[in-house]
Amino acid sequence: MRVSPRERVVLTAIIELYIATGEPVASQAVAHFFANREGMSSATVRNVMATLGEAGLLEQPHTSAGRVPTAAAFRYYVEQITKPDAMLSRAARGVPGLLTEERREQIDGGFSGVTSSTEYLERTSHVLALISQGLGVALASGTAQQVLEHIHFSRLATGRVLAVLVTQAGAVQDRVLALDRELTALELETAARFLNENFRGWPIERIRAEIARRMDLERAAYDQLLTSVEELCRKGALAVSDQGPALFVDGMANLIGAEEDRERLRQMLLALEAKERLVDLLTAYVDGRQQEVRVVVGLDEASPAMQDLVLIGAPARLGGGALGTVAVIAPTRIQYQEMIQAVRYVARLSERLLDLPGGSVDADARGGPPPVV
Numbered sequence: 001m002r003v004s005p006r007e008r009v010v011l012t013a014i015i016e017l018y019i020a021t022g023e024p025v026a027s028q029a030v031a032h033f034f035a036n037r038e039g040m041s042s043a044t045v046r047n048v049m050a051t052l053g054e055a056g057l058l059e060q061p062h063t064s065a066g067r068v069p070t071a072a073a074f075r076y077y078v079e080q081i082t083k084p085d086a087m088l089s090r091a092a093r094g095v096p097g098l099l100t101e102e103r104r105e106q107i108d109g110g111f112s113g114v115t116s117s118t119e120y121l122e123r124t125s126h127v128l129a130l131i132s133q134g135l136g137v138a139l140a141s142g143t144a145q146q147v148l149e150h151i152h153f154s155r156l157a158t159g160r161v162l163a164v165l166v167t168q169a170g171a172v173q174d175r176v177l178a179l180d181r182e183l184t185a186l187e188l189e190t191a192a193r194f195l196n197e198n199f200r201g202w203p204i205e206r207i208r209a210e211i212a213r214r215m216d217l218e219r220a221a222y223d224q225l226l227t228s229v230e231e232l233c234r235k236g237a238l239a240v241s242d243q244g245p246a247l248f249v250d251g252m253a254n255l256i257g258a259e260e261d262r263e264r265l266r267q268m269l270l271a272l273e274a275k276e277r278l279v280d281l282l283t284a285y286v287d288g289r290q291q292e293v294r295v296v297v298g299l300d301e302a303s304p305a306m307q308d309l310v311l312i313g314a315p316a317r318l319g320g321g322a323l324g325t326v327a328v329i330a331p332t333r334i335q336y337q338e339m340i341q342a343v344r345y346v347a348r349l350s351e352r353l354l355d356l357p358g359g360s361v362d363a364d365a366r367g368g369p370p371p372v373v
Helices: 005-021 027-033 042-054 071-081 084-092 101-110 117-132 185-199 204-234 252-258 262-273 275-285 336-353
Strands: 135-140 148-157 160-167 172-178 247-250 294-297 309-318 321-331
Touching: 005 027, 005 042, 005 071, 027 042, 071 294, 071 336, 101 117, 101 336, 117 135, 117 247, 117 309, 117 321, 117 336, 135 252, 135 275, 148 185, 148 204, 160 204, 185 204, 247 275, 252 262, 252 321, 262 275, 275 309, 275 321, 309 336, 321 336
Parallel strands: none
Antiparallel strands: 135 247, 135 321, 148 160, 160 172, 294 309, 309 321
């Protein structure tokens, strides 16, 4: 979109005034904002606002009201503020936007005591809802469903064992294993302790491969133990079924208070309460293979009732693999700079909070400016 430097300055002022007040912005308010700027008289501001309106960047709710930024204006605004040079310039001038130390401490405190990926994702939805005054959402990736939290074996009858597997996404699965040879209760307890102490937090596919590797290297020292473990795994102790991704949502009350149109609120809540809709939304817009924040202004493609909402999301990673997606869904009148930084900060906390045994931690999680839709 071709916007002149003067139009960009006026549009930025209108958007930031609208974010601050929630009211349509009049030309007098913009002129007052630029009172000390040469060449920014009330007449100049009115002319620029008229041009921006014709370009589809401003709209007028009522004849006598001021102007309100459109979704296209917010998209343009996010594109501008997330350019590396713009972010550096704002930081150098001390302009609010980057996370303050107080905000970082608030976020860190919200994750106190977290030790598993399930706790991290659940706490993420609460923390992001709290600081954004919007909806905090966290979605476990498909691979997070396949990470071992705990396993237990119980002997049922001759040659039959019950395996109870808990993944770090919170899924609990049990299956009866038909073994080729009899294992005692002590052997089952020892096998479960070996798996839990050595492989908690490991992707299940990696556990199978590691057990096979250790059997080749250490068979003489651990022949009986590894043979028992291998037998249990071969019979399906570490097989997992797809129960659908775990989704954590918090802050619905924030959106209820922000929306005055009751019918549109009802439609919006219906759209957001559908788990499949939220899962599709996050999956469509946030790429778990990337290391960056995604900003999507206007979610009307998902539902017409969500046209005035923005999604700010990022992938959370662990050990070089995808852990899930963390996001804020809020009215377009949101503090973009701070929320982009907050989502990025929370997404990177997964690597700091959770230690993947035997896994390599991806040290470079900085990423670049967020793509805008």
